[in-house]
Amino acid sequence: MRNFLESFLAYILFSALILFILLHLLGFKSVVVLTDSMEPGISPFSLVIVSPESDIKIGDVILYEVELSKKKYKVLHRVIDIKEREGQIIYMTKGDNRGYIDAWYVNKEDIIGKLLISVPYVGYVSYYGIHLLSLIYPLVSTYLFYRLLLRIWVKNEA
Secondary structure, three states: OHHHHHHHHHHHHHHHHHHHHHHHHOOOEEEEOOOOOOOOOOOOOOEEEEEOOOOOOOOOEEEEEEEEOOEEEEEEEEEEEEEEEOOEEEEEEEOOOOOOOOOOOEEHHHEEEEEEEEEOOHHHHHHHHHHHHHHHHHHHHHHHHHHHHHHHHHHHHO
């Protein structure tokens, strides 16, 4: 039973790593929401995955980058209007939990992606545990890989 559990855990970790790499290679991004601006639909510390979309419509929730006071921020807000200004398409956004429109316009090149999925509470682990997980994952993976190699080596000697 112990060997099965170790093998199963090794396969799960390896599959998660491959899935994570593939998603990022395909342009998908993940972020942890830190504010309540999109409540009640998206709570603080939800893990949000966005897909690289170019077809943005009114009502879509987008992740974009904005520069305020020479510092860049990632913002997840809903598109409430699309206009053309000086030959460029601009997006006006607003948080669902805010009573006012954002004070800036979003250009197409500032958009990182469109909301694909939001997973509540998973962001706590990602946000607070990122340093711990970055240490544990390689250690557990190395141990499980070592156990798998040891089992293969012992089986070949017999």
